[in-house]
Amino acid sequence: MSMQVKEIELAVGDPASEAWLEVHHAANRAVWGEGTSRTSIEEILDIAPRRHEVRRTFVVLQPGAHGAEGPVAAAQTIRRTRENVDTAGVWLSVHPDHQRQGIGSLLLARCEQSLRDDGCTRIHEHSGAPVEQGDAATGFARASGYRQTLLDLRQDLALPVDDAALTALDPGPDDTAYVIETAVDALPEEWLEDRAVLARRMSTDAPSGDIDLDEEDWDAERVRQQWNTPSPIWALESVARHVPTGRLVAFTDLLVRPGQPDLAIQSDTLVLREHRGHALGLAVKLANLRALQRERPDVRTVRTWNADTNTHMVAINERIGFVVTGWTREWAKEL
Ligand SMILES: CC(C)(COP(=O)(O)OP(=O)(O)OC[C@H]1O[C@@H](n2cnc3c(N)ncnc32)[C@H](O)[C@@H]1OP(=O)(O)O)[C@@H](O)C(=O)NCCC(=O)NCCS
Known part of the structure; x- marks a missing residue:
């Protein structure tokens, strides 16, 4: 036909x-x-x-x-x-x-x-499967001339998680140095400037694998447009504020999409380089998880992706109770 x-x-x-x-x-x-x-x-x-x-x-x-x-x-x-x-x-x-x-x-x-x-001049895309090897998309991408640039593990966490277990994982940061704040669905105006700096760093600091990508030119207006205009996607964000300077130095996001209201997707997480080593990544993630259980008790699963080389993050997730449920490959091809 x-x-x-x-x-x-x-x-x-x-x-x-x-x-x-x-x-x-x-x-x-x-x-x-x-x-x-x-x-x-x-x-x-x-x-x-x-x-x-x-x-x-x-x-x-x-x-x-x-x-x-x-x-x-x-x-x-x-x-x-x-x-x-x-x-x-x-x-x-x-x-x-x-x-x-x-x-x-x-x-x-x-x-x-x-x-x-x-x-x-080039294509950069990803494909996922519940099996590590032998899925159709991998065969298709390779047969179509794409090279693999990154392998991510997908991990799922079944909710609810006992609050005491979360607290045991995270004694909390020294509150004279850092405080954790959480925003539901929209970001406070006074976060936006700092949040733009964090978004810009996110675009270059997250592992992109074997491909060079531009730094994204975030400013407060772009953050406002993405996060603070009416959207069908519900968002939850926790940040770490550095007390001596008042600046935001870490953030993490969870998203809930209307097509699948019982699933929260772990989106970006970043700690500014100069503030790493204080467990702020874990602190903001646990704060977000607690807020998610409080705000959206209907959510049954949290899903996250991490580069397979990011063994530290994958191990922390396992301690929280995440289990591996799939693999995602990133692909690139010059046109
Ligand atoms: C991946 C997908 C798009 C392939 O579509 P398709 O029409 O079956 O692909 P084609 O018939 O054009 O296959 C071209 C070549 O890709 C490779 N390929 C395709 N499916 C494959 C499979 N299941 N296993 C191994 N290799 C495969 C083969 O080399 C094939 O050539 P051959 O049939 O002569 O051996 C399809 O399986 C699909 O929709 N999968 C689910 C969605 C998805 O993963 N999309 C891609 C990510 S965005």
């Missing part, structure tokens, strides 16, 4: 957009099982401008398959407009009933061409 790649515009409430998203969800379920993460068109449309991304959306149609429209594969190209403008992402899925027929390769070639036409 003849197959065609078509570019579409996503819109909330549009059946073609929902059918496109269902291809991603079906592919995801085949990898991770029924309880896997889900997203929504609303969330996808919200994220792009917030992250200064321009996305183009593609679908492979095979008339007769999966309803009249027949989408068998779905993809989005992701370009950045604020930094790393030459480095794009690709989110691509092939419906499980149509894999291993060359459809993924056809769609990826179209995405890569579209990105080349838009001036991008």
Whole structure:
């Protein structure tokens, strides 16, 4: 049957957009099982401008398959407009009933061409699986000319965790040197300047593996736009304040997405270099965990990713009770 790649515009409430998203969800379920993460068109449309991304959306149609429209594969190209403008992402899925027929390769070639036409020179993307070796995405990425730049472990923590166990892990920092503060869903105005410095450092200090990425140019306005404008994503942030200077020197975030309200995702954590060695990373994470259990008792799982080389963090997570539930690989290809 003849197959065609078509570019579409996503819109909330549009059946073609929902059918496109269902291809991603079906592919995801085949990898991770029924309880896997889900997203929504609303969330996808919200994220792009917030992250200064321009996305183009593609679908492979095979008339007769999966309803009249027949989408068998779905993809989005992701370009950045604020930094790393030459480095794009690709989110691509092939419906499980149509894999291993060359459809993924056809769609990826179209995405890569579209990105080349838009001036991008490389792709940096990740894929995940519950198994360490032998998953489809790894075979596909390698066969498509991508090299692995990083391997992350995924760890899950079942909630609730006993508060006494958390306290036992963390005696708390010396409160004449550091205090921990927590913000629910929006950040206090007076955090924003310091928080921009932390975000800028985050973009260069987190292990990116075997690829060079630009420093992100965060300022208070960008923090406000990302964190303090109405969003379907709920956020919880704890910071460490250095008492003698009054400055924020560490932060950590947990996010809860509307498509999966019982899962909290551990997002960025950073301690400024000059304040490392005081267990502030652990202190802010435990404060956030306590606040999460208080604010969102409906959340059943916390999920985190760390580079496999970050043995210190992985070991701390194990002490809190996290268990390994998957592997994520980052990939790069010059276009
Ligand atoms: C990864 C994925 C996109 C591949 O799509 P596809 O249409 O099956 O891929 P193709 O048929 O074009 O495969 C091209 C080559 O990739 C490799 N490959 C694809 N699937 C593979 C698998 N299950 N195991 C090993 N290698 C595989 C093979 O070398 C294959 O060539 P061959 O069939 O001639 O041996 C698809 O399995 C999928 O949607 N997976 C779930 C979502 C995902 O992980 N997306 C990628 C991350 S964004």
